[in-house]
Amino acid sequence: MITAERYHDISVGHRVAGHESKCKYLHGHNYRIHFVVAAPELDSIGRVMDFSVIKEKLCMWLEDNYDHKFLMWEHDPLLEQMKAVDVLSIVITEFNPTAENIAKHLVEQVAIYQLSGTGCILIECRVEETRKCLATYKIKL
Ligand SMILES: [Zn+2]
Secondary structure (H helix, E strand, O other): OOEEEEEEEEEEEEOOOOOOOHHHOOEEEEEEEEEEEEOOOOOOOOOOOOHHHHHHHHHHHHHHHOOOOEEEEOOOOOHHHHHHHHHHHEEEEOOOOOHHHHHHHHHHHHHHHHOOOOOOEEEEEEEEOOOOOEEEEEOOO
8 A cells, every 4th residue: 555644743732631640730742743644546647645735634724723722621620710711722622632532533533524525535643742652543444
């Protein structure tokens, strides 16, 4: 299989509700998010998907929705207090915002919508919280 891959860097705040140590605190990361796209066959000039289209469909979604925002789980006990401080900074998520859950959400929800009609699918997403720590979500083909 041939894939096309592009990454994008964003700065995002979060906290992990229920975490046993310091990830329970309000903090953030300079995330690097890698998108791996596949198609049943290459297009007429030999591409899975033009890299500029990965940028337009997926990287720009990150810019518009997550960059410089604060991710909070809808069941986080601090959510109402955080909304009172600055509601425009908060992105309420259906999942506790770990790197694993962010990767899964980007593949299963965001990319399904963003890539619809392109003939391509996001088969893997890697979410780096730091240069040392990352989570990967892959679709089984
Ligand atoms: Zn963190």
